[in-house]
Amino acid sequence: MRSLLIKSTKPFVFCIFILFQLNSFSQAQTLKGSNEKWFPEYNFNINDFKNPSQEFGPFARWWWPGNNVDTDELKREINVFADHAFGGVEIQAFSINVPLKDEDTRNKVQSWDTPEFYSNVRSVLEEARRRNIIVDMNNGSGWPVGGSFVAQKDGFISLYHSILPVAGGKNIAISLPRIDNETAVPSRLEAVLAVKSTGETSTGGTIKLVSNSTRVLTNRVKNDSLFWETPEGNWQIIAFWSRPQSNNGSMTASPMQGPIVNLFDSLKVFQYNEYLFGARTGFEAYYGNPLRAVFNDSYEFTVDRHFSDDFLQTFKANRGYDITPWLPANMQEKYNYVDFKNPDNPPAFSYNDEDWRLKYDYDLTLSELLGINFIKASSNWFEKRGMLHRTQAYGMRLDYIKSAGLASIPETESMLGSESNLKLMTSGAHLYNRPVVTAESAVFQRRGYMTTPQKLKIAVDKLFAAGVNQVIFHGVPYRYITPETTPLGWYPFYFPFIDFSAHLGEGTRFWEYQKEVNEYISRVQYALRSGQPHTDVLIYYPFLNAGMPDNPEEILTKGFVEGAEPPLPPNNSTEKSEVEIWAEKIYPFINQLEAHGITWEWVNDASIQAAQLDLKKQIIIRGNSYQAIILAETPLINLETAKKLNQLAKDGLKLLAFGNLPSKQPSFLNWEVNDKNTTEQITEAIQQGNSLHICDLSKISNWIVTLLQPVQFTDDYNFTRQIQREMKDGSRIQFVWNKSNNWEPIRLSLDEKFKYAYWLNAETGIINKVNDLTNAEYVLPPLGSVILFASTQNPVDENKVTHSEPTVYNSEKVLQIEKWDLSVDSLSLKETELFNWTSHEKLKYSSAKGTYSATFHLDDLNKKQNYFIDLGKVYFTAEVVINNQSLGNRIFAPYSFDISDFLQKGENTIEIIITPGQLNGLIGEAINGNPRYSIFSGKETNVMSGGLVGPVKLFRKR
Numbered sequence: 001m002r003s004l005l006i007k008s009t010k011p012f013v014f015c016i017f018i019l020f021q022l023n024s025f026s027q028a029q030t031l032k033g034s035n036e037k038w039f040p041e042y043n044f045n046i047n048d049f050k051n052p053s054q055e056f057g058p059f060a061r062w063w064w065p066g067n068n069v070d071t072d073e074l075k076r077e078i079n080v081f082a083d084h085a086f087g088g089v090e091i092q093a094f095s096i097n098v099p100l101k102d103e104d105t106r107n108k109v110q111s112w113d114t115p116e117f118y119s120n121v122r123s124v125l126e127e128a129r130r131r132n133i134i135v136d137m138n139n140g141s142g143w144p145v146g147g148s149f150v151a152q153k154d155g156f157i158s159l160y161h162s163i164l165p166v167a168g169g170k171n172i173a174i175s176l177p178r179i180d181n182e183t184a185v186p187s188r189l190e191a192v193l194a195v196k197s198t199g200e201t202s203t204g205g206t207i208k209l210v211s212n213s214t215r216v217l218t219n220r221v222k223n224d225s226l227f228w229e230t231p232e233g234n235w236q237i238i239a240f241w242s243r244p245q246s247n248n249g250s251m252t253a254s255p256m257q258g259p260i261v262n263l264f265d266s267l268k269v270f271q272y273n274e275y276l277f278g279a280r281t282g283f284e285a286y287y288g289n290p291l292r293a294v295f296n297d298s299y300e301f302t303v304d305r306h307f308s309d310d311f312l313q314t315f316k317a318n319r320g321y322d323i324t325p326w327l328p329a330n331m332q333e334k335y336n337y338v339d340f341k342n343p344d345n346p347p348a349f350s351y352n353d354e355d356w357r358l359k360y361d362y363d364l365t366l367s368e369l370l371g372i373n374f375i376k377a378s379s380n381w382f383e384k385r386g387m388l389h390r391t392q393a394y395g396m397r398l399d400y401i402k403s404a405g406l407a408s409i410p411e412t413e414s415m416l417g418s419e420s421n422l423k424l425m426t427s428g429a430h431l432y433n434r435p436v437v438t439a440e441s442a443v444f445q446r447r448g449y450m451t452t453p454q455k456l457k458i459a460v461d462k463l464f465a466a467g468v469n470q471v472i473f474h475g476v477p478y479r480y481i482t483p484e485t486t487p488l489g490w491y492p493f494y495f496p497f498i499d500f501s502a503h504l505g506e507g508t509r510f511w512e513y514q515k516e517v518n519e520y521i522s523r524v525q526y527a528l529r530s531g532q533p534h535t536d537v538l539i540y541y542p543f544l545n546a547g548m549p550d551n552p553e554e555i556l557t558k559g560f561v562e563g564a565e566p567p568l569p570p571n572n573s574t575e576k577s578e579v580e581i582w583a584e585k586i587y588p589f590i591n592q593l594e595a596h597g598i599t600w601e602w603v604n605d606a607s608i609q610a611a612q613l614d615l616k617k618q619i620i621i622r623g624n625s626y627q628a629i630i631l632a633e634t635p636l637i638n639l640e641t642a643k644k645l646n647q648l649a650k651d652g653l654k655l656l657a658f659g660n661l662p663s664k665q666p667s668f669l670n671w672e673v674n675d676k677n678t679t680e681q682i683t684e685a686i687q688q689g690n691s692l693h694i695c696d697l698s699k700i701s702n703w704i705v706t707l708l709q710p711v712q713f714t715d716d717y718n719f720t721r722q723i724q725r726e727m728k729d730g731s732r733i734q735f736v737w738n739k740s741n742n743w744e745p746i747r748l749s750l751d752e753k754f755k756y757a758y759w760l761n762a763e764t765g766i767i768n769k770v771n772d773l774t775n776a777e778y779v780l781p782p783l784g785s786v787i788l789f790a791s792t793q794n795p796v797d798e799n800k801v802t803h804s805e806p807t808v809y810n811s812e813k814v815l816q817i818e819k820w821d822l823s824v825d826s827l828s829l830k831e832t833e834l835f836n837w838t839s840h841e842k843l844k845y846s847s848a849k850g851t852y853s854a855t856f857h858l859d860d861l862n863k864k865q866n867y868f869i870d871l872g873k874v875y876f877t878a879e880v881v882i883n884n885q886s887l888g889n890r891i892f893a894p895y896s897f898d899i900s901d902f903l904q905k906g907e908n909t910i911e912i913i914i915t916p917g918q919l920n921g922l923i924g925e926a927i928n929g930n931p932r933y934s935i936f937s938g939k940e941t942n943v944m945s946g947g948l949v950g951p952v953k954l955f956r957k958r
Contacts, residue, residue, distance in 0.1 A: 074478075082132070093117070146249035162238070401424060405431060491503045548580075600630075629654075630657075636664050713748060874890070883904060
């Protein structure tokens, strides 16, 4: 077995380490340079809006069945991506759910990290360079980061304990109890404590210890034996041992899985990256063209309690006290396990109700170590070579905002859940000046094969409004069809215990519309990467985990599209976390900000502590400007943060406190004194002249009007979510999303500094001029979006501007078509009313296209008026043909068409071709006993809505 470190002599390791440290300063300077190379700053150019360059297209996570791929097919697929308006791909070779029909297939699949694999990747890089496709790579194979080439001694370290009760009043000489260790690496003794127990043990087995009774006896240990004169009382001898955690990664396309590399050791991270992306791979010629970034997925591990060789020293330096006497409070089996594998074990020991502070300090120290030794070290390594480090800096207890800020490209994901969780990553990116925030997009649990163009658009619009500006679809599989797969081909994430969306690609029903979806995304992303983020206010985030529940005003919660899909399984959990309780209190406040058009983001302790005020009393953090900081029902706050807020408030900071004020800080150090000091600092801060404390939600509007809004909502719009960008010349981009199913008019009032303004339709590329800047009106379609470009500069060439874009909104109804002929395969229905296919036994499990036909009469046709047809509810795409002339397709709402030029006086014919989803037909094949579709057996309750449900109405606009 190969090892990263097995052949390393101590002098070599030391030299590598010294070189790495010496380079750290210069490498820190490369961040800006690398980002400028890949993401040069630019002001929005309206002339580039309709057809932005290819780099602004979405990416796709491109799954390979290990190395069982063909070079010609790989090149063909790169061209398919380019032809469908993708900007790039992320290569992920793994073995999950790959059919292994024989030994030869198994060997090919499992030949990742071989010369043949790297040759295949280089072929892709050559073709990608030719087609201007950007390439990212996963940091290895499978997940998490690791492999069989990682020696066990280089894997994660975990802290364990062993315990031996002893009676006091005598000299003891005992062998320390050992811990179980199935690895070949010897356990290392870290500390030995003697702690008095109260004699109580909770029902969960937690041993109650006497606070301040701890004796640190590590220096009394010789050859793993303890020699000690025991005082009176009942004592627990607790020995703390570290050893490599014996868990491996998963899905790796190798004959053997291997350890997860120790991400708390920068030297091991350095060598890991060198092994996978250094000279031996032949990638050097492609650094920076087209190889852009290496990706690390979320930090979800199966480690009992993370530890590192320098943890105790780092803790003392960063927290100001020695954690050693208090280590028992941090012993909890599976504490650092990924959530879905954590059975919520009770802690092994407890001192008192303040144990949570000890855990907080421990977790914060881990956050700092991970940030320096993995996120920042990886960013430095790749940036020095002209590449970037892209990562999902979440999954364990971290300062999410700071962790995102340390990455070259921070990433979030649709499956992270609520918009508030998404904003943790985007806030970190903006606070720490990361120009691009990516998202693993449109992936949801228990929603396999339920992806439609409409769902993709809702998913990406939700991400855009939360601050994401680069979509990475999860994902597109290599075209791999065998007798063991369906004719759609291999899909990694759909089998009995895994059911994830979204499967895109050539085998899927809606691939024919993917280019249209991608062109929409490209236009939005071009706009949302221009200039700099503009955020009005910052809300303090007090926790080291995400866990924010869905906002009651959100849509697409957990990937569910109401009306289109079967409901999600009920959540029977009755217990709420502290984060969930807090969220319920502050969401009404956040929704008020959103309704008033106020942009907001989260802020962490480090950013507040770095804040300064400019001459206009604006908050400046790392060059970014904000108008106010908000404490919203804040349960706790770092003492240094409270002090900084007090200082800033005295200098004129606009500080708003909503609800209860924080009365404690989280650290265990001198907690009683520091809690009191924290309360005093916040109380004093909120009494300053530019501060305000309110508890009544109705009073927030009066405070909001004190904020400067160059682009101002003229009313409360509860249906919107939005994000803003500002150009160097003061021009403004504003993306506004309508999350409702209704047509909704909005009116904005623009500051006099703006000379011209335009509404930009990213679906079509159409540009509409705003004629009245004090009353800029636009009607947002259902689930639609618009981009406002308010310019301080010269107007756009009139030849590129459409002065009106008529819609069905505010039109008068002319007629409703009630009866239809419907043809689906061999099924023919005459004069039927519209219905959902799920209610029809012969259509319930059909994915065939359906053709609806009817006639209608217009005896008073007026050619000077606009006529529209609105299809109502459509599942899921519709092509309309009027009088034998096709009007084209609508692949998402609004399902309305301008039919003015296609109507004739008297009788008119209409055909509507509906494309339903694919899942129902797959389930139908399983019901009919087709063995290739057996994975869909038992999914009968998962059927999606289908067909044209309507009502179909004809409208006229005067």
